Each structure stands twice: as structure tokens, then as C-alpha cells.
Amino acid sequence: MDWLFFGEISLAGLAMGGLYALIALGFVIIYKATRVINFAIGEIMMFAAYLFLAFAGGMELSPWIALPLAVIGGSILGGVIEKTMIRPMLGESPISVVMVTIGIGSILVGLVEFIWTADPQLLPSFLPREPVFIGPLYLAPKIAYGFLIGSALLIIYLLYFRFSRGGVALRATASDQAAAYSMGINVRRVFNMAWVFGSLAASLAGVLVAATGGLSPQFGIIGLSVLVVVIVGGLDSILGALVAGVFIGWLETVAGAYLGGEYRMPATFLVLAVILVIRPYGLFGTHEIERV
Amino acid sequence: MSILEISNLSLSFGGVKALQDVSFRVPENTITTIIGPNGAGKTSLFNCISGFYKPQQGNIRYQGQPLPGSIKPPRRAALGLARTFQNIALFRGMTVLDNIKLGAHVHMKSGLLSALAYFGPARREETAVRQEVEERIIDFLEIDHIRRQPVASLPYGLQKRVELARALAMKPQVLMLDEPVAGMNREEKEDMARFILDIREEWGITVLMVEHDMGMVMDISDHIAVLNFGQVITEGVPADVQNNPEVIKAYLGNSDIDSLRRKLNPEGEVA
Amino acid sequence: MRIGDAKQSYEADEAIWTSSTQKLWLGFFLLILMVFPFAVDSYLLYLGCLVGIAVISTTGLNILTGFTGLISLGQAGFMGVGAYTVAWLSINTGLPFPITLVLAGLMAAAVGILVGLPSLRVKGLYLAIATLAASVFLHFIFAEWEPVTGGMGGLSLEPAHLFGLTFQSDFMMYFIIVPLAVLMVLAARNVFRTRIGRAFIAIRDRDISAEILGINLLRYKLMSFALSSFYAGVAGGLFAYFYRVVTPESFPLSMSIFYLAAVIVGGMGNLLGGILGAAFMTLVPEALKLLTAALTPFYPNAPVFMSPMLEIIFGGLIVGFLIFEPHGLAEIWHRIRRFFRLWPFRN
Numbered sequence: 001m002d003w004l005f006f007g008e009i010s011l012a013g014l015a016m017g018g019l020y021a022l023i024a025l026g027f028v029i030i031y032k033a034t035r036v037i038n039f040a041i042g043e044i045m046m047f048a049a050y051l052f053l054a055f056a057g058g059m060e061l062s063p064w065i066a067l068p069l070a071v072i073g074g075s076i077l078g079g080v081i082e083k084t085m086i087r088p089m090l091g092e093s094p095i096s097v098v099m100v101t102i103g104i105g106s107i108l109v110g111l112v113e114f115i116w117t118a119d120p121q122l123l124p125s126f127l128p129r130e131p132v133f134i135g136p137l138y139l140a141p142k143i144a145y146g147f148l149i150g151s152a153l154l155i156i157y158l159l160y161f162r163f164s165r166g167g168v169a170l171r172a173t174a175s176d177q178a179a180a181y182s183m184g185i186n187v188r189r190v191f192n193m194a195w196v197f198g199s200l201a202a203s204l205a206g207v208l209v210a211a212t213g214g215l216s217p218q219f220g221i222i223g224l225s226v227l228v229v230v231i232v233g234g235l236d237s238i239l240g241a242l243v244a245g246v247f248i249g250w251l252e253t254v255a256g257a258y259l260g261g262e263y264r265m266p267a268t269f270l271v272l273a274v275i276l277v278i279r280p281y282g283l284f285g286t287h288e289i290e291r292v
Numbered sequence: 293m294s295i296l297e298i299s300n301l302s303l304s305f306g307g308v309k310a311l312q313d314v315s316f317r318v319p320e321n322t323i324t325t326i327i328g329p330n331g332a333g334k335t336s337l338f339n340c341i342s343g344f345y346k347p348q349q350g351n352i353r354y355q356g357q358p359l360p361g362s363i364k365p366p367r368r369a370a371l372g373l374a375r376t377f378q379n380i381a382l383f384r385g386m387t388v389l390d391n392i393k394l395g396a397h398v399h400m401k402s403g404l405l406s407a408l409a410y411f412g413p414a415r416r417e418e419t420a421v422r423q424e425v426e427e428r429i430i431d432f433l434e435i436d437h438i439r440r441q442p443v444a445s446l447p448y449g450l451q452k453r454v455e456l457a458r459a460l461a462m463k464p465q466v467l468m469l470d471e472p473v474a475g476m477n478r479e480e481k482e483d484m485a486r487f488i489l490d491i492r493e494e495w496g497i498t499v500l501m502v503e504h505d506m507g508m509v510m511d512i513s514d515h516i517a518v519l520n521f522g523q524v525i526t527e528g529v530p531a532d533v534q535n536n537p538e539v540i541k542a543y544l545g546n547s548d549i550d551s552l553r554r555k556l557n558p559e560g561e562v563a
Numbered sequence: 564m565r566i567g568d569a570k571q572s573y574e575a576d577e578a579i580w581t582s583s584t585q586k587l588w589l590g591f592f593l594l595i596l597m598v599f600p601f602a603v604d605s606y607l608l609y610l611g612c613l614v615g616i617a618v619i620s621t622t623g624l625n626i627l628t629g630f631t632g633l634i635s636l637g638q639a640g641f642m643g644v645g646a647y648t649v650a651w652l653s654i655n656t657g658l659p660f661p662i663t664l665v666l667a668g669l670m671a672a673a674v675g676i677l678v679g680l681p682s683l684r685v686k687g688l689y690l691a692i693a694t695l696a697a698s699v700f701l702h703f704i705f706a707e708w709e710p711v712t713g714g715m716g717g718l719s720l721e722p723a724h725l726f727g728l729t730f731q732s733d734f735m736m737y738f739i740i741v742p743l744a745v746l747m748v749l750a751a752r753n754v755f756r757t758r759i760g761r762a763f764i765a766i767r768d769r770d771i772s773a774e775i776l777g778i779n780l781l782r783y784k785l786m787s788f789a790l791s792s793f794y795a796g797v798a799g800g801l802f803a804y805f806y807r808v809v810t811p812e813s814f815p816l817s818m819s820i821f822y823l824a825a826v827i828v829g830g831m832g833n834l835l836g837g838i839l840g841a842a843f844m845t846l847v848p849e850a851l852k853l854l855t856a857a858l859t860p861f862y863p864n865a866p867v868f869m870s871p872m873l874e875i876i877f878g879g880l881i882v883g884f885l886i887f888e889p890h891g892l893a894e895i896w897h898r899i900r901r902f903f904r905l906w907p908f909r910n
Binding site for chain 3: 037085088089092093094095096098099100102103104105106107108109110111112113114117118224227231262265266269270272273276277280281
């Protein structure tokens with residue numbers, strides 16, 4: 001076995017996993033606050049990446065201006081989706097709400113094809129290009145810097161939710177909606193903010209992932225990998241999102257490199273299936289007590 | 293003789309002890325009532341008997357046979373343990389008639405193939421059940437006028453009655469009623485009390501009931517067990533339970549015993 | 564206007580069609596289905612076949628998702644199992660279509676039971692994701708198990724045959740597909756007149772109470788999976804005979820979502836809704852194609868926008884129906900019927 005190759009693949013996988021962790025964090029924020037499983041998260045990422053393309057490529061803005069603009073655009077999209085399409089579904093069965101997010105995904109794909117056509121696109125490169133070496137291991141610079149930027153946001157998020165007022169309101173809403181409401185927390189606002197923050201994380205990750213691998217209307221498929229991450233980690237667990245994100249990113253890359261691209265999805269879904277059978281609520285998720 | 297015997301039952305969720313060493317018995321063909329303050333563990337006890345919760349200790353004997361945790365809820369239903377729920381648990385997507393027929397599920401046999409064709413056994417069985425439900429239960433509970441309605445559209449009192457009908461369709465030996473008259477007005481309560489008495493007397497079914505309405509409890513119960521903080525304080529006939537100082541203390545703390553005695557006394561507020 | 568429908572026996576009261584008006588309409592509808600292939604051109608005939616296949620599969624998914632409350636993202640996978648079974652059997656054994664279709668259904672049902680097994684422990688959306696995993700694995704098997712499935716190239720098969728008769732044209736296929744669709748919808752209707760259908764609905768509405776009332780959850784959830792995937796398998800088998808080529812890409816994840824959308828748009832937990840939804844969702848893209856063709860002379864770019872429009876309309880229908888008409892087309896249909904029942908005497 002070529003350990004150097006394995007090390008490099010693993011490193012790339014772990015870095016990719018860092019981005020998965022960021023997306024999964026966005027997913028978990030939305031789930032914790034609103035109990036909505038957001039199947040459209042891949043499409044929100046895609047939309048933000050196309051926005052970046054429009055700002056940086058079409059309008060020829062500096063990528064470092066286009067990036068925040070695209071991320072803000074993606075966050076606003078999340079907020080608008082919550083307000084117009086998710087809020088009317090309050091109190092409906094989870095099946096219906098999930099289907100709404102699937103429908104939203106389809107609408108976003110259509111919009112993107114409408115505006116930017118269905119052809120694959122390359123994002124203008126904006127990350128440094130010098131090769132990165134960690135010890136003897138080479139890491140593609142796009143992946144390395146993507147990982148760094150993603151991790152920075154991830155750490156900001158973790159600190160924010162731990163210490164800020166908004167973070168406390170979010171956690172309070174997550175643990176008991178009615179109690180949070182009666183303590184004067186504006187639950188509707190929290191719902192909306194959760195979608196905005198969740199989409200913000202997804203949008204940044206979307207641009208970074210698209211910068212390494214290209215962009216097309218099929219980009220949203222990445223949502224499936226994220227789904228695996230959050231189920232394996234536990235839908236309502238931030239720690240789970242981080243651990244499982246890194247692990248699934250690594251597994252996917254290693255399986256792709258050693259077995260071939262067609263094994264990426266089956267490999268991660270195999271892990272998912274095993275987790276579902278032995279720990280149905282994920283590695284770190286909470287098991288709710290059922291009542292009659 | 294006792295149809296149901298609970299001995300030393302203990303159940304806890306994490307650190308919360310829902311039931312501690314609970315023992316009591318349900319004599320056959322009686323109306324036995326469990327009373328106690330909110331959170332005393334009454335519904336948890338029902339859930340243990342139904343098999344939905346698994347007690348950590350103790351055992352339940354039904355008709356002289358042990359009911360271990362390996363006997364799952366559906367099997368218990370088939371053995372004749374039927375119940376209603378504290379927060380009405382009707383199936384909202386079905387009509388009154390279908391809800392009641394669902395109760396007969398455990399006594400029906402037809403399989404998938406015959407159901408797909410609706411020919412032969414399935415057809416005969418469905419028609420027979422329909423007839424039995426109509427003639428024995430719907431007439432008895434006086435709900436024939438609503439049989440075609442979806443349950444969600446019914447007023448609360450009627451929903452409770454449909455739930456009772458569904459439990460009767462299960463052909464129970466022991467009928468467990470979780471707060472059968474909670475939230476009802478006086479007339480509805482009187483109807484329900486009459487049905488419960490008839491069920492015991494005419495159908496020969498043992499009734500095990502959880503209820504807060506002391507007037508009705510003292511009026512129709514043959515046997516009462518008092519539960520507080522997951523423990524049985526006392527059990528016996530209504531007159532004894534009513535005057536038991538422990539019971540009074542459980543309900544009111546240590547203060548005004550006389551006013552509580554009045555409260556526990558059915559006179560003046562007959563159900 | 565219709566007044567009252569007196570019944571003499573419980574058996575008569577349990578019938579599906581309880582009035583002579585209803586029977587008349589039913590007869591009329593069946594007659595139209597019979598005459599249809601003789602009266603229309605090949606394009607409409609082709610659409611008729613597509614709708615028929617979609618009705619079977621949607622009805623199956625409706626049993627599982629609409630009536631039992633188990634959301635499944637594996638419907639296309641189960642159809643694939645049926646299609647590959649038919650393709651493999653007709654290539655390797657040459658059996659006539661009634662046998663291959665039944666075997667396709669049974670094979671899909673077996674896979675369905677396997678996929679449903681986690682429902683012992685996982686519920687709701689977790690189960691949906693288990694079915695998603697199943698569809699990923701099935702796609703993988705279709706693509707990689709070359710000796711049996713022909714790999715990415717798939718399998719090509721001969722037309723369906725029975726007693727020396729060959730069902731090559733759409734016209735001939737219509738007479739397999741549509742009667743089968745009618746039969747299978749009727750069979751589903753029958754199930755919901757019996758204890759099995761009631762058990763499904765009870766599990767959907769309140770699974771824990773259902774269990775305490777005597778319903779063995781695992782048994783009935785698996786039965787629902789089996790029945791639903793049997794329908795999917797037969798629909799997939801018909802798909803194979805209809806297109807006579809089966810590849811891994813014939814049954815993508817988007818197809819599973821298509822069938823979920825058909826169930827939702829039609830009306831979850833309503834068989835008529837499933838039929839309406841299947842027809843509607845199959846015909847919308849076709850209508851859009853016609854519209855595009857009509858617009859092309861004026862806007863040469865129209866075809867470019869068709870595919871994105873389709874995505875937007877598809878998503879918009881799902882979202883719109885869930886928000887504004889959660890009981891789907893079936894509810895609209897009932898509203899129309901209520902209107903005419905008392906017509907012309909309205910209150």
C-alpha cells in the first residue's frame with residue numbers, strides 16, 4: 001500500500017469533510033430551531049455559488065467582494081424561503097414539510113437553469129495557487145484554503161451560539177418552543193434567523209465547494225451527502241454534524257479514490273444504513289421518549 | 293377472585309420514579325378505580341398493563357397467568373385487555389364506524405389476498421363485524437346518528453363515547469378507562485356513568501378506571517386504589533377510602549381535613 | 564340531484580358503489596376507456612399508456628405514504644426491480660407476460676420487505692432516509708451487476724407475448740396496461756374496506772395507540788411496504804415492456820420524487836387522488852411540450868426554456884398544493900361533486 005498516496009487522499013478527504021461539517025452545521029441549526037429537515041440545502045448552496053459566478057464572473061467584481069455578496073444573497077434566500085413557504089406549513093406533518101423543501105429544491109434548479117443555462121461552469125479562481133504541503137503530504141490549494149475559510153466560519157458559529165444572546169434564544173427555542181415563547185423570545189424571529197444562519201453556512205460552503213469542483217444545476221446532489229452526515233451524526237447534534245461531516249467527507253474521498261467514483265455514494269449510504277439499524281437517532285442525537 | 297394482580301411494580305424514567313413498588317388487585321366483574329393526584333403514576337400504570345412501558349421490577353398477573361414484557365401490546369389486546377386514552381386517541385382519518393371496527397381487528401382473520409379481492413372470507417367477516425358492531429355497540433352507546441361522520445368533526449363528549457365503543461369492539465375481559473368523564477358536562481357524565489355500570493352488569497366486563505371526578509368515582513366504584521407519588525397508599529371499598537386520613541393528606545397536604553372530607557363525599561355532587 | 568340511499572342489508576351498505584347513479588357513471592367511464600384506443604391518434608395512445616403505468620405506481624406509493632404514513636423515496640428503485648425482473652425473465656426464459664409481471668411484483672415486494680425492515684426501529688423521516696439509501700444501493704446494483712443487469716448499457720427485451728399474441732404496438736400495450744390499472748386500483752380500494760386497510764390508516768394516524776389496540780406494527784408496516792412495492796414492481800414491468808429497454812438511468816431518484824409529487828398533488832390517502840395526481844403530473848410536461856412547440860415559431864428560444872420551466876412548475880405544484888390545497892386534486896373534485904349533488908337547488 002502506498003502510504004503517501006493514502007495520506008494525501010485522506011488529507012483531501014478530511015478537508016472536504018470540514019466543508020461538509022459546515023454545511024451540516026447549517027442543516028442542524030435549521031433542524032434544531034424549526035424541526036424542518038431541509039432537503040433543499042444543496043440547492044441553496046448551488047444558488048449561492050451561481051450568485052458568486054454572476055458577481056465575480058459576470059459583473060467582474062473582485063472575488064473578495066463577490067464572495068460576501070453571494071453568501072449574503074444565499075442567506076436572504078433562506079430567510080425568504082422560510083417566510084413564504086415554510087411558515088405556512090407550521091403544524092403540518094413532517095412529511096409535508098419535507099416535500100415542500102424538495103419542491104423548493106426543484107424550483108431553484110429550474111431558476112438556475114433558466115438564468116445560467118444547464119451547462120457546467122467554472123468559477124473564477126480566487127484562492128491562492130501555491131501548492132500546500134503538510135509535512136510530506138501535498139494538498140490541493142483550493143481545498144486547503146476552502147477548508148481554512150470554512151473552519152473559520154464554523155468556529156465563529158460555535159462561539160456565537162455558545163455565548164451570544166441570539167445563540168441562547170436559538171438554543172432555548174430548540175429545547176422547548178413553548179417555554180421559550182413564554183419567556184419572551186420571539187420564536188418566529190428565531191425560526192427566520194435559523195434559516196438565515198443555516199443558509200449562510202451552506203452558501204459559503206457552496207461557493208467553496210464549487211470553486212474546487214465546478215458548478216452545474218446538478219450541484220444540489222451534494223445535499224444527499226449532507227443528509228448522510230446529519231443522520232449519521234444525529235439530526236439535532238452540532239457535535240455530531242462536525243464529527244460525521246469530517247468522517248463522511250474522508251470516507252467518500254477515499255472510497256472514490258480506491259474503488260472508483262461509482263462507489264462514493266454506496267459507501268457513505270452503507271454507513272448510513274448501519275447507523276440507522278444500530279443507532280437510529282445517530283451517533284450523538286437525542287432519543288425522544290414516546291408518549292401515548 | 294382477581295382478574296388482574298399487580299405486584300411490586302416499579303418503573304422509572306431516568307431518575308424519575310413513576311411507579312414504586314405498586315401492588316393492588318382488580319377483583320373480577322367489579323368497577324375498580326385508581327385515584328390520585330396528577331402525576332401520581334396512574335397513566336403509567338395503564339401503560340405498563342398495556343405493555344407499552346416495561347416496568348423494571350415487579351409483575352402483572354392476568355387471569356392467573358403472568359404477563360411478562362415479552363408479551364407485546366397487540367398480544368395483550370388479543371388476550372382481552374382493552375383501553376381508552378386520557379387524550380382521546382381516535383384515528384382522525386377514519387369514520388366513526390371504521391374506528392369502532394378497528395377495535396375488532398384482533399378478532400378478525402382474513403388475509404391480504406382475500407382483502408384484495410374482497411371476496412369470500414374477507415367479505416363475510418367484514419359484514420359479520422359490521423352487523424355485530426351495529427347491533428351490540430352502536431345501538432347500546434346511542435351513536436347511530438354519527439356512524440358515517442369523520443371523528444375529527446365530533447364534539448368532545450361524543451369522541452369519548454366513540455373511543456369507548458372502539459374498546460368494546462375489542463371484546464375485552466378487562467376494560468381500562470383513562471379518565472372517561474374528564475371535561476364532560478353533567479349530562480354527558482351521567483350517560484357515561486350509566487354505560488360503565490351497564491358494561492359491568494350486562495356485559496360482565498371488569499372495568500379498571502382512572503378518574504378524578506370524585507362524585508362519580510365514589511358512586512359507581514366497587515373497589516378503589518389510591519396512588520400518590522408512584523405508590524399505593526391504600527385500597528378498599530369507597531367508604532373506607534373516603535375516610536382514610538392518608539388519602540386526605542395526599543390530596544390536600546395537612547390542612548383543612550373537613551373541607552376535603554366534604555369534597556370526597558359524593559353527597560351534593562352526584563355524577 | 565340525489566336524495567337518500569336506503570339499504571336493506573349491511574352487506575349492501577358496505578358496497579363501494581352504493582347508488583345506481585354511481586354505477587351508471589362508472590359504466591360510462593369504463594366504456595370510454597374501452598373506446599379510447601380506437602378513437603385517438605398514436606400520441607394520445609402513448610400518453611394513455613404512460614398514465615396507466617403512472618396510476619399503478621402512484622396507487623402503490625399512496626398505499627404506503629398516503630395511507631400508512633411511511634414516506635418512501637424508493638419507489639423508482641422498486642419499479643427498477645420490477646423492470647429488470649421482467650427484462651431478465653423475458654430474455655432468459657421467454658415466459659408470457661402475466662407470469663413475468665406477477666414475478667416482477669413479487670420480486671419488488673420481497674425487496675420492499677427488506678427495505679421496510681428498519682421500520683421496526685426507525686420512524687418518520689429516518690425511515691424515508693432508509694428508503695433513500697435503498698434506492699442508492701439498487702441503482703448501484705443495476706449499474707454494476709453486469710452479468711444480470713447488463714451494466715450501464717442495460718437490457719433490451721422482446722415485446723410482451725401471450726398465447727402466440729405479441730404486444731408490440733402502443734395499441735396492444737394499452738390493452739395490458741389499462742385493464743391492469745383498473746384492476747389494481749379496485750384491489751387497493753378493496754383493501755381499505757377491510758381490517759388491513761384500517762390497520763394501515765391507524766398506523767398513520769397514531770401508531771402507538773394502534774399497537775395498544777392490537778395492531779402488530781411491524782407486520783402491517785411490512786405488509787404495506789410489500790403491497791406498495793408489488794404495485795411498483797408491476798408498473799416497472801409494464802415500463803420494461805412498453806419501452807423494451809431498461810437501463811440504470813431509467814429509474815433515477817427524481818422519478819421517486821415524481822411519484823411522491825403525484826401522490827401529494829392528487830391527495831394523500833385518497834385513491835381517486837392518486838389517479839388524478841398520476842394523470843395530472845404525467846400530462847403537465849406533455850402540455851408544456853405542446854405549448855413550447857406552439858411558441859417556437861414566435862420565440863425560437865422557447866425550447867431552451869422548456870426544461871427549466873418544467874422544473875419550476877414541478878416544484879411549484881408540490882409547494883403550492885401543500886400550502887394551498889393539502890388534500891390535493893381529490894378535494895377539488897369532491898367540491899365540484901358536492902356542488903352538483905344538490906344542483907340546481909343550492910343553499
